[in-house]
Amino acid sequence: MSDMKPHLLPEWAPHAALWVGWPRLVEEWGGSLDGPRQDIARFIRAAAEFVPIRVAAGSDEAEATARAAVGDCAEICRIPTGDIWMRDTGPIITGTGETRRAQAFRFNGWGGKYLMPGDTETAAAIADHEGIELSQHEMVLEGGGIDADGMGRLLTTGQCLLNPNRNPDMDQAAIEASIAGALGVTEFTWLGDGLLNDHTDGHVDNIARFIAPGHAICQHPSGADDPNAETLQEIETSLRRAGLEVTTIPSPGLVKDEDGNPIPASHMNFTITNGVVIVPVYEDRYSLVALAELSALFEGRKVIGLPARHILNGGGSFHCMTREIPA
Template identity: 55%
Template sequence: MKTTTLAHTPPEWAPQSAVWVGWPHLRDAWAEDYEGAQREIAALVKALAPVVTVKLVIGAPHSRPEAVNLIGDLAEFYDAPMGDIWLRDIGPVFVKFRNRLEGLGFTFNGWGGKYELEGDTETAAAIARLEGHPLKRLDFVLEGGAVEQDGEGILITTRQCVLNPNRNAGWTEEKAEAALSEAFNAQRIIWLGDGLLGDHTDGHVDNIARFVAPGHVICQTPSGDDDPNTDILRAIESELRAAELQVSTIPSPGRIEDEDGEPVPASHMNFLISNGRVILPIYEDEHSKRAQAELQAIMPDHEVIALPANHILTGGGSFHCMTQQVPETEGALP
């Protein structure tokens, strides 16, 4: 039983009052994918708008007219500091604490010093302030995409990311578990090994394993003889089954290449759950069609909507990476 003195992290399928979405504004960084990424994000907003309030972060004035043109009145627009769109990692993680919501703000160091952009360290405070909730600062490096929780005290993460010396030097599993348990009131922490090849986040768990119900986790099986993550995906499934969770699988996208012919970390795990809908990133191939059908069978009480995410993927992530949900306050801990 959870104590009432610690935070409770609602699962993603719990009722949400809003979803924050990042809007691209770094035209040079996105290059030829800039407009394509905006179109894909506009489609995401249109899929979410009927079931939840969508709040768009406009990181630069010049991108506001672009957003208005594609989205119209389907979202609320907010000016806030933001380096790029990855709100899962730079935004606050909202938890329920006593009778209120509280945002958790972790130290952000650009995914281990790889991409340090102006504004990213200010985003969590800005969103918490706009939501009207306090922000609790924690003095260790963590990104929201590095942890996955089932709402009942189970947390999954990866050693490749959380124990990486480019995050918190000297961290052991014991030190990491103490920090994660205190932050999220996690009762059990399950460690996976490596994430997908080419993932600049150093193996975020939201690209490889996701909870769909308490104790019920979903992961991917390899697709095609040339799937670059075959060994990694098989290890993930084996580790989750060894942890005695209920495990379901859907196919991976298989081999998706960049313009240089190198594999990119495309994943069907980077879906977003919001108020009865699941927005699934797809990559316009037969594996994605099968993934949608199989995910719908696993989650029959949700509507699975598949949307292309090829342009967003060039930035390194997909729908889950660029969003952050706000739980409903009703039912907060007494």
């Protein structure tokens, strides 16, 4: 191979496997694991019809409960995990076939907010299980903070990547240089802020995603009380200004937690894998429109909407809890 530079593939490239996290830390889930495990088991069963699923179980109890719930349709893997957020703690795989490399960035608990034992060991454990060589990087980066189109373009947010709680000694130029070297990215589109009350400091996979080279999708506000109305409009403007083709679908609108606070529900946190796109849904008004529009955009893939309210209580959704392994 003459070109050994790393190449970050788009999520719609063929997958050899899809890793899914299994919840194990009851204190991270408001005292009960039943709800999130139910949502995730439903996701695993749907995805397993399209791609081999590997469930990351971080304790004996997690391994036993995952095996009981989905052991018939997924491989249950005992590896160190803090909790389910494979997108952020797992490795970012570049290349295909023999050129595959597992790029492992430093993980610091989303800027030191949520430090869970096992999270810093997950990336190396997945790479080892897959038999893919590991490259370690000093920079702090979570996979949910970036989104790529496979042609060198990358979406990210200043709120997350330029946050002093991640890489205080690096400016934007240094961060771009580091990512370009590790992932082969050539063009950066910087968005501003993410969704209201997002624990991750505005991960881009909750607000904008590539669905084809140079083609990004984001959300328009739903309902007069959409808590992210201004932010969503700003995101769309920024994407268009960057010269990308932009399509919008409805947001889930105002979705509240038990205490009545808006939670960062988003139709953007979908997982793309072989032949299917699995979309988190939180209500049945705007989500029906979003699913119909996504079906038209993802030609040749089945689009499935599944409830994800319980997972969001832990801080994320389907994309946050999965990590694909390119074929």
